[in-house]
Amino acid sequence: MNLWRGSPVPHHPLEHWCACAERRKRTGYWRQFATFLRLARGNKIALLRSASKQCGGLRLTEHISTCPACGSADCRNLPIPHAARSMVSDGKVVSNPLKRCSCNNCGHGFHTQNFSEEQIKEIYSADYSIGLRDAVAEAARSAEYSRQIEAFLTHHLGNEANFSKIIEFGCGSGTLLGHLTNRLGAQISTGVEPSSRIAANARSNVGGRISIHEGFAEQFEASRPGYNLCLSVNVIEHTRNPLGFLQACRRVIDKTGNIVVICPDGEIVGSELLFYDHISNFTSASLAMIVAGANLRMVANSPLTGSLQGFRIYLLQFGDADLDNQTRGFAFLSQERAEYVNTWSKIRDATNRVLKGRKYGIFGTGEYSDLLHAYSPSVIENAEFFVRDQPVEADFYGKPVVSVKDFLSFPRMPLIAAVHERSWSLIRDRFGSEDVPIFHSLEIARQDAIL
Ligand SMILES: [Zn+2]
Structure with missing residues (x-):
C-alpha cells in the first residue's frame, strides 16, 4: 500500500446527468434533466452556469455553497496554488485549478466544484498509478500500519475482541490485510479492490485464508455479511460520497462489529491539501457528522505516530452519535490552510x-x-x-x-x-x-x- 494510495471512486448520482449522448437518447433528455435538478437540490448545490455540450458529454459547472459534512454556509475559499494545474496523488498533473474550501464550523475541507465525468476520467485514466515506486518502502509502511492498527484496537477493545472475519476495502497489494490476518488471528479475510490489475496482483500475494474481490466498496455484496472488522486505509478521502462509503462499511459488519477508517488528518495542515484527488479533508468533527449520518458512532480516534504521522485512525461501531451541534470554531484552521496554499503560489x-x-x-x-x-x-x-x-x-x-x-x-x-x-x-x-x-x-x- 502506498502512503497516498486510494481507490478510484464510483460514480456519483450526479453523473446520471453527465452520461454520454447515447445514454441520454435511451433514457430521455428531460427525464435526466429532472433527475439532475432533484439531485442538485438534494446535494445543496447552486447551479451557477447552465451545462454546455463538450466532447459528446456535458460539463457541469456547479458550485458547492455549503459544507457537505455539517451543512454550514460559513466556509472559506482557499487560494488557488496554480491557475491551470493541479496534482493527483500519483504525481500526474491535471489541467484544472485546485479550488478548495474550508468550513469554519467543522473544519471540513472540500472541492468547491463537483467533478464532471471528464475530470474523473482524467484523474483515474488507465495510467492512474497507485504509486508503487518503491516496493520495499511500501512493505515497511504496511507493517507499520498493521502494528499501529493492532495497538489501537487492543487499547480500545482489549485482548479478547473477536476478529475472526475481517474485510478491507481498497486492499491494494493485500500486504496489510495479510499482516492483520496473521496478527489478529482471522479465519476468513476478504480484500476488495477496484483495479483489476491490482486485484490480480493481490491474489498472487496473499495466502489461502484471504480472498480478493474486484470492485468498489459501495458495490460489494457479501454472500454472508457479518465481518467483525471492516478496514479501509486512505480510501475515504478519495470517495465523492463518504456517507455512501460508510454505509457500505456498515452493511458488511455484524451488529457488534467494528469499522476502522484511516485517512489523512485534516487538522494537520500540509501537502495533503494539494492533492486534487483528495476530495475531502476530514477533521474528527467533520467525519463524526458523516458517521452519524450513516447511523454509526465514532467510538475513538487518535493520530498515528512515527513514520505515519499526519494520519488519523477512527473506530466506528453501530449506534447513535452523541453530537453537540455547537459551532466548533474552525476559522483558525481555515486561516492556516489559506496561508499554506497561498505560500505554494x-x-x-x-x-x-x-x-x-x-x-x-x-x-x-x-x-x-x-x-x-x-x-x-x-x-x-x-x-x-x-x-x-x-x-x-x-x-x-x-x-x-x-x-x-x-x-x-x-x-x-x-x-x-x-x-x-x-x-x-x-x-x-x-x-x-x-x-x-x-x-x-x-x-x-x-x-x-x-x-
Ligand atoms: Zn462543516
Missing part, C-alpha cells in the same frame, strides 16, 4: 529571488518534486539536474539524476531541497556542512509572504 517568485539567475540543482526525486512540478513548474524546468542519495533513475522530468557523491565533486552550486518539511533541517545541516547553499522552496516562499 509564491514559490516561483521566491526561488527567483534567492537564486538571482544562478544555475541550480534540486535535491530529491519524490513527492515534493512532483508537487513543485505541478504547482511551480518553472522551478523544475529551470533546474540543471536532480540530486539524490542512490539514484535509481537516470533522469527525472527530463533532467539527469546525479548522486550526492558526484554532486559534491562538482564546483559548488546551489540546491533547492524538494523534501518534506519534517526532513528539511537534517538536509539543510548535511549540505550546509559541505558549504552548499541550499534552500527549501516553502521556507523561502513563506519569508516572501511575511515580507
